[in-house]
Amino acid sequence: xxxxxxxxxxxxxxxxxxxxxxxxxxxxxxxxxxxxxxxxxxxxxxxxxxxxxxxxxxxxxxxxxxxxxxxxxxxxxxxxxxxxxxxxxxxxxxxxxxxxxxxxxxxxxxxxxxxxxxxxxxxxxxxxxxxxxxxxxxxxxxxxxxxxxxxxxxxxxxxxxxxxxxxxxxxxxxxxxxxxxxxxxxxxxxxxxxxxxxxxxxxxxxxxxxxxxxxxxxxxxxxxxxxxxxxxxxxxxxxxxxxxxxxxxxxxxxxxxxxxxxxxxxxxxxxxxxxxxxxxxxxxxxxxxxxxxxxxxxxxxxxxxxxxxxxxxxxxxxx
Amino acid sequence: xxxxxxxxxxxxxxxxxxxxxxxxxxxxxxxxxxxxxxxxxxxxxxxxxxxxxxxxxxxxxxxxxxxxxxxxxxxxxxxxxxxxxxxxxxxxxxxxxxxxxxxxxxxxxxxxxxxxxxxxxxxxxxxxxxxxxxxxxxxxxxxxxxxxxxxxxxxxxxxxxxxxxxxxxxxxxxxxxxxxxxxxxxxxxxxxxxxxxxxxxxxxxxxxxxxxxxxxxxxxxxxxxxxxxxxxxxxxxxxxxxxxxxxxxxxxxxxxxxxxxxxxxxxxxxxxxxxxxxxxxxxxxxxxxxxxxxxxxxxxxxxxxxxxxxxxxxxxxxx
Numbered sequence: 128x129x130x131x132x133x134x135x136x137x138x139x140x141x142x143x144x145x146x147x148x149x150x151x152x153x154x155x156x157x158x159x160x161x162x163x164x165x166x167x168x169x170x171x172x173x174x175x176x177x178x179x180x181x182x183x184x185x186x187x188x189x190x191x192x193x194x195x196x197x198x199x200x201x202x203x204x205x206x207x208x209x210x211x212x213x214x215x216x217x218x219x220x221x222x223x224x225x226x227x228x229x230x231x232x233x234x235x236x237x238x239x240x241x242x243x244x245x246x247x248x249x250x251x252x253x254x255x256x257x258x259x260x261x262x263x264x265x266x267x268x269x270x271x272x273x274x275x276x277x278x279x280x281x282x283x284x285x286x287x288x289x290x291x292x293x294x295x296x297x298x299x300x301x302x303x304x305x306x307x308x309x310x311x312x313x314x315x316x317x318x319x320x321x322x323x324x325x326x327x328x329x330x331x332x333x334x335x336x337x338x339x340x341x342x343x344x345x346x347x348x349x350x351x352x353x354x355x356x357x358x359x360x361x362x363x364x365x366x367x368x369x370x371x372x373x374x375x376x377x378x379x380x381x382x383x384x385x386x387x388x389x390x391x392x393x394x395x396x397x398x399x400x401x402x403x404x405x406x407x408x409x410x411x412x413x414x415x416x417x418x419x420x421x422x423x424x425x426x427x428x429x430x431x432x433x434x435x436x437x438x439x440x441x442x443x444x445x446x
Numbered sequence: 447x448x449x450x451x452x453x454x455x456x457x458x459x460x461x462x463x464x465x466x467x468x469x470x471x472x473x474x475x476x477x478x479x480x481x482x483x484x485x486x487x488x489x490x491x492x493x494x495x496x497x498x499x500x501x502x503x504x505x506x507x508x509x510x511x512x513x514x515x516x517x518x519x520x521x522x523x524x525x526x527x528x529x530x531x532x533x534x535x536x537x538x539x540x541x542x543x544x545x546x547x548x549x550x551x552x553x554x555x556x557x558x559x560x561x562x563x564x565x566x567x568x569x570x571x572x573x574x575x576x577x578x579x580x581x582x583x584x585x586x587x588x589x590x591x592x593x594x595x596x597x598x599x600x601x602x603x604x605x606x607x608x609x610x611x612x613x614x615x616x617x618x619x620x621x622x623x624x625x626x627x628x629x630x631x632x633x634x635x636x637x638x639x640x641x642x643x644x645x646x647x648x649x650x651x652x653x654x655x656x657x658x659x660x661x662x663x664x665x666x667x668x669x670x671x672x673x674x675x676x677x678x679x680x681x682x683x684x685x686x687x688x689x690x691x692x693x694x695x696x697x698x699x700x701x702x703x704x705x706x707x708x709x710x711x712x713x714x715x716x717x718x719x720x721x722x723x724x725x726x727x728x729x730x731x732x733x734x735x736x737x738x739x740x741x742x743x744x745x746x747x748x749x750x751x752x753x754x755x756x757x758x759x760x761x762x763x764x765x
Contacts, residue, residue, distance in 0.1 A: 380696075388712045389712045
């Protein structure tokens with residue numbers, strides 16, 4: 128079967144055997160995968176990754192212990208947890224210390240014809256959600272995670288820094304939640320996705336960013352400078368949500384964080400149920416985020432395209 | 447009158463005129479001042495400070511608009527706020543953007559025979575609190591601030607990193623609040639202050655610090671490495687309270703903050719009422735933190751002593 132392989136910065140397409148299905152796991156045929164910035168970071172060699180990447184997918188179950196799953200379209204939680212520890216028992220399997228992570232940590236990813244995941248990780252996709260929307264469930268859940276961590280009353284003013292894929296999803300999720308979102312970005316055409324949903328946007332130009340102006344700021348820039356800007360933009364006693372990983376150490380001036388008593392909240396994966404609900408209700412538009420579709424066999428070109436400025440989501444199709 | 451002056455790293459004692467008392471202000475005779483690590487940082491030239499330092503004090507009111515204040519022993523909130531902005535109206539005058547700060551930002555400090563502060567900044571010290579305890583109200587309020595920002599249920603396990611003056615006060619405040627405190631430090635004799643109050647302590651030696659072991663960690667190390675240690679020690683979804691300012695930029699690896707969804711809370715000044723209440727109830731022991739008393743006229747020697755390893759609070763007496 129076709130599978131994508133990352134090693135030492137190279138993206139290759141290989142022919143590999145179909146994976147075995149352990150007990151409790153489902154064997155899933157890939158329908159669509161989505162290339163995430165994390166995949167591009169793995170390509171650059173961060174975290175010493177080599178293997179098959181891919182953690183955003185929608186697929187069809189071809190084999191499973193539960194007969195009811197077979198033939199169903201599914202998305203899957205990316206953290207493979209032990210199921211027994213205190214984190215798992217508290218409903219926070221995403222933080223299980225024993226976990227592996229689909230396409231990131233010691234579990235082969237979704238960018239191949241067939242993948243495996245524990246059945247308990249799977250969510251059946253309602254028929255009303257198109258395939259190309261369902262592939263956004265994972266990043267959309269990550270955007271929704273903010274609302275699980277921080278109480279954002281309706282009407283709250285929130286600045287979202289960054290107009291990449293995740294920044295656009297976050298802006299929509301917070302807008303749908305009733306926040307007054309102002310999104311800052313550097314790309315007119317990307318900000319247009321948010322503007323079309325009624326979200327206020329502002330181009331980051333030569334002018335200075337507002338100082339101490341927002342009770343909540345989300346850093347989704349993916350840049351080391353983003354945290355610094357966010358700390359400057361947030362009000363005293365305000366909350367900065369860190370939504371973009373940056374490789375390596377970031378120089379942070381902690382003095383304003385302490386003097387202004389700012390809270391910084393790291394935020395990662397979220398619950399799939401919330402994301403599926405938003406898509407089912409049509410509360411967010413993900414179709415506008417698709418830049419290109421390419422078959423799995425063209426993964427090297429797809430990765431190169433996804434890394435280009437101005438490009439949003441590149442999808443890999445399973446056929 | 448005698449006043450201490452910092453300039454270009456030098457501590458000098460000068461003879462200066464008694465300050466004018468503006469309307470709404472009290473003129474206060476210094477009884478005791480306390481040298482804080484921030485004073486030592488000001489001495490090193492941080493924040494471009496030159497002038498009279500000192501923000502921990504207890505004094506006697508000698509002139510005021512309110513006759514009832516005259517002759518009273520007082521402590522004073524260090525932030526001089528506008529009284530009119532939204533921050534002042536919300537009871538957070540400590541964050542007033544127009545504020546000056548006693549001995550730190552554009553208001554001469556307390557290390558002089560007579561100082562001035564707005565009457566509304568003053569708190570009369572109950573007779574039951576000794577002078578040498580009252581001088582700890584300001585740093586004790588800063589320790590209490592943690593409880594105003596973070597909900598710490600009784601019984602919560604909290605690691606306090608650092609056994610300096612502020613670290614010792616924080617450990618006692620959280621212990622009195624009902625937390626299960628484990629304090630980490632590098633000085634046996636300092637940790638003994640906490641141990642004598644029934645607080646668990648642990649020397650930081652060559653061994654590794656515990657990893658992902660505490661739901662709450664307070665960094666009161668005053669060292670750039672403290673934040674990094676705190677992030678390693680806190681559990682996923684845990685809270686790190688940043689209680690020590692470090693000059694300049696600190697290199698922070700934001701990846702574990704995001705992956706483990708850690709919350710970092712900057713924490714500064716607190717409410718004096720809470721600190722006075724703790725002292726009145728005898729819930730904390732501050733007497734053990736006093737290393738030395740020296741007259742104002744010996745401020746250069748007092749500053750030098752306060753900067754030495756192993757020394758805790760050095761008090762400056764007004765006579």
